[in-house]
Amino acid sequence: MNAVWIDEAPATADATAPSPANSMKIERETHKLEKRLCREVGKAIVDYNMIEEGDKVMVCVSGGKDSYALLDILLKLKARAPIHFDIVAVNLDQKQPGFPEEVLPRYLSELGVDFHIENQDTYSIVKRVIPEGKTTCGLCSRLRRGILYRVADELGATKVALGHHRDDMLQTFFLNMFFAGKLKSMPPKLVSDDGRHVVIRPLAYVSEKDTIRWAQHREFPIIPCTLCGSQENLQRKQVGEMLREWDKKYPGRVENMFTALQNVVPSHLLDGTRHDFKGLKATGVADDEGDKAFDPPSFDLLSQAPAALRIVQG
Numbered sequence: 001m002n003a004v005w006i007d008e009a010p011a012t013a014d015a016t017a018p019s020p021a022n023s024m025k026i027e028r029e030t031h032k033l034e035k036r037l038c039r040e041v042g043k044a045i046v047d048y049n050m051i052e053e054g055d056k057v058m059v060c061v062s063g064g065k066d067s068y069a070l071l072d073i074l075l076k077l078k079a080r081a082p083i084h085f086d087i088v089a090v091n092l093d094q095k096q097p098g099f100p101e102e103v104l105p106r107y108l109s110e111l112g113v114d115f116h117i118e119n120q121d122t123y124s125i126v127k128r129v130i131p132e133g134k135t136t137c138g139l140c141s142r143l144r145r146g147i148l149y150r151v152a153d154e155l156g157a158t159k160v161a162l163g164h165h166r167d168d169m170l171q172t173f174f175l176n177m178f179f180a181g182k183l184k185s186m187p188p189k190l191v192s193d194d195g196r197h198v199v200i201r202p203l204a205y206v207s208e209k210d211t212i213r214w215a216q217h218r219e220f221p222i223i224p225c226t227l228c229g230s231q232e233n234l235q236r237k238q239v240g241e242m243l244r245e246w247d248k249k250y251p252g253r254v255e256n257m258f259t260a261l262q263n264v265v266p267s268h269l270l271d272g273t274r275h276d277f278k279g280l281k282a283t284g285v286a287d288d289e290g291d292k293a294f295d296p297p298s299f300d301l302l303s304q305a306p307a308a309l310r311i312v313q314g
Contacts, residue, residue: 005042005043005045005046005081006042033213033217034214036210037069037073037210038076040205041070041073041077041205041206043205044202044205045077045202048188048200048204050188050189050200050202051083051085051159051200051202052083052085054084055085055086056086056088056159057074057086057087057158057159058088058148058152058155058157058159058160058161059074059088059090059161060148060163061089061104061108061115062223062225063103063104063222064223065211065214065215065220066165066203068163068222069203069206069215069218070202071087071111073202074087074161074202075111075113087113088113088115088155089108089116090151091104091115091116091117091118092144092148093117093119093120094121094123095119095124096225097123099223100223104117104223105117118147118151120143120147125139125143126139126140126143145192149192149194149196149197158198159200160192160198161201162199162200163203164186164201165201165206165207166204166206166258167240167254168186169186169201169258169261170254170257170261171239172185172236173185173261175235175239178239187201188201265289267289268289
């Protein structure tokens, strides 16, 4: 039953439209991209039990590529999911100067999805409180979060879906490690500070490269954030550039780092609240989490070493 979330969607190519070989190749690659996005979002939903029978999922749509992609893929999955759930798209119009307020209502109306536009002038608050040249993201995010939680209550939403993807989660991990001294990231699912809302991130397994390509293919009407988008020295942007450089020089490194976030070994870190280092004593029983945890999986000298040198096994 859960497999329906992950199974590849049937091909939707228009076979009646003749196209050159290059166009056919692009079409094939785009279809592979769509299947990958649906598979990865579906897998995240299943792995973390993000969406359940009867849920009303409030999808927060900012006008950026990621939230557009999230809404688009969730609508595709809703049509073939093994359970029934509803979707309502919500946009917070923060009254930024020059914000094209007609774009999202028009797009969402044409899409045929239920939606709500919330008008709140957080822009003026942020500009008044934050000194010129300082980062606005922290206060803006806090104000936006509080408003969206209130709207979720008013709409009867049981889940609040955000468009953060795999790269956002890795960036947050490094930001916390570099600047906050914590091993902490964005979780795929969490309960809000007030305990009243479940927040989900269905794009948890999706790379930013794929949301960029999907946005280009779908020609989403992207709305840039003029409040913080011009802050080129944001620490998050610097970390993002670092990860992109690593990905370019060392293919596969980003995937490995993300996998590491799902394979935490508290006994090999230093947090005494997560592992009882003080009470640790030798038991005489072999432990898979002992010294050999440092060895690569294929590193097995035991069978090759002289008997006198072999470690005694419990």
